[in-house]
Amino acid sequence: MSLNKTPTANRLHIAIFGKRNAGKSSLINAITNQNLAIVSGFAGTTTDPVYKAMEILPIGPVVLIDTAGIDDEGELGELRIKKSIDVIKKTDIALIVISSDDGITTFDYEVIDKLKKSETPFIIVINKIDINDLNLKLENEIKSLKVPYIKVSALKKIGIEDLKKVIIKYSPKTFEQPSIVGDLIQPGDTVVLVIPIDTGMPKGRLILPQVQTIRDILDNDAIVHITKERELRLALSNLKQKPKIVITDSQAFMKVSADTPNDILLTSFSILFARYKGDLFKLVKGAKALRDLKPGDKILIAEACTHHQQPDDIGSVKIPRWIRQNIEPDVHFDFYSGRDYPDNLKEYKVVIHCAGCVLNRKEMLSRIEASEVEGIPIINYGVAIVFLHGILDRALKPFPEVYYEWLEN
Structure with a gap:
């Protein structure tokens, strides 16, 4: 594209x-x-x-x-x-x-x-x-x-x-999403993007959320540096100006968090898209449902697009493994992908949804609302990943209102 x-x-x-x-x-x-x-x-x-x-x-x-x-x-x-x-x-x-x-x-x-x-x-x-x-x-x-x-x-x-x-x-004047990252930065700020190159990365190109984030940074007259997670320390040491924020792929968050000084804001593409496409407040609330999982609970993993699954697929492999390792081993997962959305949400303890990059904001909000109407918490991949690795607090610091709400609850 x-x-x-x-x-x-x-x-x-x-x-x-x-x-x-x-x-x-x-x-x-x-x-x-x-x-x-x-x-x-x-x-x-x-x-x-x-x-x-x-x-x-x-x-x-x-x-x-x-x-x-x-x-x-x-x-x-x-x-x-x-x-x-x-x-x-x-x-x-x-x-x-x-x-x-x-x-x-x-x-x-x-x-x-x-x-x-x-x-x-x-x-x-x-x-x-x-x-x-x-x-x-x-x-x-x-x-x-x-x-x-x-x-x-x-x-x-x-x-x-x-x-x-x-x-x-x-036409609604707000049909376009809010800024991805523009409200977090000022003209002249430096932003570092950490983009791992793994088996899920399309050969020869970046994925859509990464491209859109780059464009939003440039539209807001900031400076963007891009690196892989293994080169992050070197990239940060080579910068004359401390970056305002580091944005990483969620799957590399643990290493990136360890290599990024605490006085630099840090979050993920998926968390940015949680508020860009949906409602970050409500998606963060879904983390509580993960924390309270019980044996036999059912979890829906939902993706808006269909794609060829890799052996280490984030939705069907990694997230279920992390939940079983870190929270509750005896849970059941159902998987759903496509533009239609299932009606049987009541049977699930929580819905874990992808970033929704192929959905418009109206459709993503409608999925969040469908879950809310049924009383079923919903969380997106990025929020779930950092929560499962114990670093959700740090990932939410760029968003003070959501951060303090999370700490209070």
Whole structure:
């Protein structure tokens, strides 16, 4: 991945909902001015959510999500509807496409209700005005909802530019994550990144969180030095200026902590991403659940992406081994990977989640909330690793509010 490409997880996620044949795919083609989505006169052409990352002027980098019709039928149709509704968890702003000759249906109201409950902003798009203009009854019904709406013809490309302006106006201003490390440093500060090169490192490149951290440091006019864990002592001794902070891969934290003087702040990429993508307070609270594990407890290890597992895989091998060695040998682990998220969280004592680098912040927060609703603590890999090695206190010092909260509890 090149540095000048916005990662998918950092793009505005625009999901398009509506009945079959309301014109959702046609709308995507009109917005993008490309034939990205298959258009057909037959209902149900789109069967699963389709994601397309792209640049749309003047909106900028976005992910458009085309969903299956919310009025799909049959047993398979119900599964498609569920997948469409699940998209809300990662949606920054939604477009509800309504055919001008159909009006707002019970299916549309069900989606509207779910969007409101999740506090997801949405726009009603009345399509096919080239066939039937908006009648007064329907317009009054839409106005009673007190939400933005706009009339378009996806086929004739009428109103599309105005729709883009409405999307910009009503998109959440905070859909992008907070700074990764920029709020911890000042212009001119020195930051040292410790990046081990092990069997899990992609050959010839860095992984996404490392690249994003480097970019954030440069955007904040600080100076970055990169080294492997074995060369850290030499790197620190060669610096004329003491670094403001050292950031390491979680797996090397023990050695890096031993080699980094106590007057230098120290944390990990995964802990930085715990607050960048989610809620560091809540993820740190999950450490208490690890501390209180009992024989027979079940633990869910969840990863947002699927990847080829290495013999020393962090999620499936190392973390379970450290838990059995350091806390409780008689525990059971279940493993889950992918963009869907399991519903049976109640059977687990704790969820241990990856850093979520492929998720947008809305989706990661929704996973944290899903655990919270079920009363199941959740912790991410980085927090779990440093806790299991007894150095969570030091890893949290760069974040005073979280640090003192952890010490008090």
